[in-house]
Amino acid sequence: MSFSLDRLQYFASVVECGSFTEAAQSLGVAKNVVSHQVAALEKELSATLLLRTTRNVTPTKEGAQFYQKISDLLREAAQAAADLNQNYQAPTGVLRITAPVHFGTRVVVPSIKDYLQRYPHMKVDLSLADHISDLITDNFDLSIRVGWPKDSSNIMRKIADVRRFPVATPALSQPLDHPRALTKLPAISFALSEKRVEHTFSRADETATVALTPVLRTDTTEAMQAAVLNGIGVAIMSDFQVADDLKAGRLQRLLPDWSLANSGIYAQYPPSKYRVAKSVCFVDTMRDYYKRTFNTDPTLS
Template sequence: MAELLNLNRLAFFAAVIEAGSFTAAGDRLGVAKAVVSHQVGKLEEELGVTLLMRTTRRVRATEAGRFFYDRCAVILRDAESAFAETSRSAAVPTGTLTITAPVDYGAAVVAPAITLFMERYSHMRVEASFDDDVADLLAEPIDVAIRVGWLTDSGNQAQQLGTFAQHLVCSPAFARRLPPRLDPKTVEGLPWIANNALKTPLRWLFSRGEWEKTTIEARASVSADKTPTVHACVLAGAGVSVLPDFLVAGNIAAGRLVRLLPDWTLPAGGIHVVYPAARFRPAKVRLFVDLMKRLERARSRPEPRSSGLTASPPGRSPAPGRS
C-alpha cells in the first residue's frame, strides 16, 4: 500500500526553495537543518525523483523539483486558506444555518429569533423547517434541532433552552357558558378538544400548592392531530384544551382566550436544542443558541397572573403524573 501523503514534507520542501538553503529553511520553520534535510530526502524517496541539487554552497531545484514546487505552492496555499477559513468560522458565523423545530414553537418563538439573528448577521443564510416530525440528525444536514416536550434517549447531544407551562384554555364565548366557579373535576365533564400529538391527550394532572393534586380523565368532543389545529379549534369556541404557554400567552393577554383554573398548574415541559454529536460547534450554531437562551429567559420572566375562572377546592386525590 502506498504511504499516505505527508503535507509537512511538502512544506519543508517549499521552504527550502523559497529560502534558498536548508539552513535558512530550518530557521524559517523553527527546526534544525538536519530535520529539513531528512524530510526532503524522505519526500524524494517517496516520489522516486531528485527534487533538489545540493552543493556545499547552494541548493537549486531540478526540473522535476521546479514543476513539483509550482504544484506544491498551490496545495499549501489552499491548505492555509482552508485552515484560516475554518478557524475563522469558529469565531465568526458563516455559511448557512439549518434549523428544524415543531410547527407551533417554530412559528411563535423560532421565527422571531431568526429575524433577530439575520438583523445582526445579514451576510448569513438560514434554512428553517417547522415540522412536528422528529428529524434524523444523522441522515439530514441539520445544525440545530429544537425539541419541545419530553426528550427520549438518543445518540445526539442536547442542551436545555428553557421550560414551558401548560394552560387549560377556552374562548371567551365558551367561558361565558360555564359555571362561575370551576374545579378540575368539573372541567373533566366539559367538551374537550383532544391533541392526538400527545401520548395522553385527555389525562391531566392538576396541582395546587405542594400537596393538592388531582387527575382527570376527559372525553373528546373534537380530536386533532396537530397542536396548531387544536389551537384554532379552541379559538373558534369548540371546547377546552391544554396548550403550551408560548402558543397562548398572547391570546390570553389580548382577551382572545381565557385561562381556566389559574390557581392550578399542569406539568411543565422542557425546551431543548439537540445537535449531532460533535466536539466543537461553529459560531453560527453557538450564537443562535445563545440568542434562543436569551429569548427563553425573557419569555419565562414572571408576569402578573392573568384573569380566569376560579376553582373551588376539590377533594385530595393523589394520582400519577402525565407520561
C-alpha cells in the first residue's frame, strides 16, 4: 500500500491545528481540499482517523497513534527537501572536478584557491587526467575541457576563449612576414596520429593555410612545452600554456599580426534540468580567474 505524502501532511495539519479551517489556512489551500484528502486517506486505510464535531476535530485513538508514527517521517521529508533546495541555492558539500593535467595545474588549481576563499566551508576533490571521464560513472560534478566542443549528452557551458599562436625560443625566432615562412622552421605537434598538421591564419580580410611537418609529435602538452623551451622547434601553443614563458622572455610569439581561430574552455555538467550551485559557482570563479590572468595580459595580445 502506498500513500501520498500530501495526504499525510493534510491529516497531520488537521491534528496540529484542531480544525479543517485552520489547517487549510496554514497550508494555503481551500478547506474542501483538506477535507477531501483526509477522507481519501481514511478510505485507503479503512480506518477513521478523526472525530468531527461542529466545534472541533480530534484524532481517534487510531488516528493519534498514526499521527505519532508519521510526524517524524514528515519532518524528515521536509528537512530532506530543504537540504536539496539548499544544494541548488548555495554551494554545499564536496565538489568533484576532473580536468586535463596541464590545464588543471595551470588554471584549475589557482581557481580552486579563489573558490575556497569565497566559500570556505566547501571542499574540493580534483582528478587530473588527459582522457575524458564519464561524469555519471566516475561520480564527478564537473568536467573542464579545453578545445572544441564535441557532441555530448552532458550540459556544456563555455567559460572563456583560448587564444593560440606560434611560439619559439629567441634563438629560433626570426622576423616572419607570412605564415608560409613557418614551413622553413622545425615544428612540434600535439598529435601522434597526424604526420602533417594544417593551421589557418587570418589578418584583416586575408587568410593563409599552412601545413607543418613536425620533427616531433607528442601526446602531452607538458612535453610539447618542454620541447619548445629546449629549442627543438616552433609550436602552436595556447595562451595559458606559455604566458609565464613569454613574460620571462624564454619564448617569443611569432607572426603577432596574424591570428588563429580561438579554441575554448568548457564546463560540462551531468544531464539534469537544474544545475547544482557548487558547480555553477566554481565555473563563475574560474571565469573570473582566467579573465583576470590571461585575457588582460598585454604579452598575449
